[in-house]
Amino acid sequence: MKKALIIVFSVFFAIVLVYGINNYFQTESFFSYILDDAYIHLAIAKNFALYGNWGITKYVFSSTSSSPLFTLILSALISVFGDFHLIPFWFNLLLFVIIIVFLVKHFSRYFSSQKLVIFSILFALFSSVLYVQIFSGMEHILQVLVLVVNIFYFQKWIDSNYHDEDSRFWFFFTITIMGLIRFESMFYLTAVIFVFLLLKKFKKSAAVLLVGFLPIVAFCFYNYQNTGYLFPFSVVVKGSQFSFQDDFSEQLYRFVFNNFLLNRAFYKIGFFPLVIFLAFFIKDFKLKGIRYALENNLAALVISITMVFHTFFADLKGFFRYESYLMVGFAMTLLPRLVDYIKDNFFQKLKKLDVVCWSSIFIILITIYKIGFSHIMLWYGGKNIYEQQIQSAKFLEKYYRNSKIVANDIGAICYFTEIQLFDIVGLGSQVTVPYNENNRPRDLEFGGFVKNYTEKNNYEVAIIYDNWLKPYIPSTWKKVAKLQITHNWSCAYDHVFVYAVDSKDYNKIIGHIKNFTWNKNVKVEIVR
DSSP, X not given: OHHHHHHHHHHHHHHHHHHHHHHHHHTTTOOOOSOTHHHHHHHHHHHHHHHSOOSSSSSSOXXXXXXXXXHHHHHHHHHHHOSOTTHHHHHHHHHHHHHHHHHXXXXXXXXXXXXXXXXXXXXXXXXXXTHHHHHHTSSHHHHHHHHHHHHHHHHHHXXXXXXXXXXXXXXXXXXXXXXXXXXXXXXXXXXXXXXHHHTTOHHHHHHHHHHHHHHHHHHHHHHHHHHSOSSOHHHHHHOOOOOTTSOHHHHHHIIIXXXXXXXXXXXXXXXXHHHHHHHHHHHHHHHHOHHHHHHHTHHHHHHHHHHHHHHHHSOOOSTTOTTHHHHHHHHHHHHHHHHHHHTSSHHHHHHTTOHHHHHHXXXXXXXXXXXXXXXXXXHHHHHHHIIIIIHHHHHHHHHOTTSEEEESOOHHHHHSSOOEEEETTSSSOXXXXXXXXXXXXXXXXXXXXHHHHHHHTTOOEEEEOGGGTTTOOOTTOEEEEEEEOSSOSSSSSSEEEEEESSGGXXXXXXXXXXXXXXXXXXXXXXXX
């Protein structure tokens, strides 16, 4: 076990060190996360710690964080250690270490060979490219840790025929906090409840329902009292949901085909692990019947059902972060059995077109693809965010620190300044949520609202991707400048536009843009 820890720690310490140094030298010794979303958590955590307001700005309540517990932990750390933008990085690094410790303990239960333990851990972490999330500054490593602890004790609890009290405690403790880390965890909770019902373990099913969903219900009640919405704005805006006011058959088509059968991300991520699970499940069913198949594949069945729910109702894109917990879950539940299966006459099974062996090959190829793509994200991601979002934040901090600003990427500009925000996407401004709800497309009504609201409330500057508002950019706004970066991998577009919301401010904004010292890699083009 000690040898496995040393080897795995060494591998990932080297990875973090290399990409950390690269980030440091490409961002003028600043260090930037590879996603602007990290600064959303930081902004809310800072405002809650320093001003007692749960919001992306210090002025109004805004349910912008999709991970209330993670943001609350950051807020507590800021209260103790001060407002330091590297807190999420160091916190995630600590959580990553704990994940490795638990994975060593987990795989050591199944493999006596240190080599197999090391291989299994490396495969789990590389297939989920979890090290990327250290640099994202987001909640996904905490989500993975809680799932890892849950599965570890869930399996121990199952193996003890549900008699181990210590395992039961940690299983239910992690179930309790899971939903407040990521709301997609409701899929996992629902899967556990469903599987317990299949096994006619009604008390356990009811217990998971109670302890898993009660904290979520409590948060939803609190959120509703403040916003009129049950869930954070990000869930309302980006989530998929049925509406009885729209065409039901069209929605059903979107869920079944667009979200699932025709979703390329699903085939990159979940398809082959599901195939392997089904192959083992069917084999057990033929051997000893349905109950044996359920009990012998209990944790894997839960992860598989969660994967299907996630694909239907949530997102599988975004630097592999949304599915990290699923890939680690599949590794923990399938690898102990898969390794024994494929090491026995592997090449003969390949010749016979064995579905498990060929699925394993495809998973390895997809993992190699993920590692390669992740390298590009880590190499350029921090640089991209620094040159676009953080440069915009520094510009606003210098000239418009307390001003009313229109924006769409809201993390860095809110964390590093004290602006009053109007978010066209709806994550940080409640007034725009109805126009963005359930991925609603832009329309003339929204364009009119943006024009009237920003004029009435005297907003000064807009820094936006104009493609996100076209063709409904208010005619009264005047385009001032284009800020463009190169080698873009992290930002939605390689350029943002600066607008004067009131055309009378056009010359003043030009003066500020010309006088500001932009990063040398930002191409500034004045629009006249």
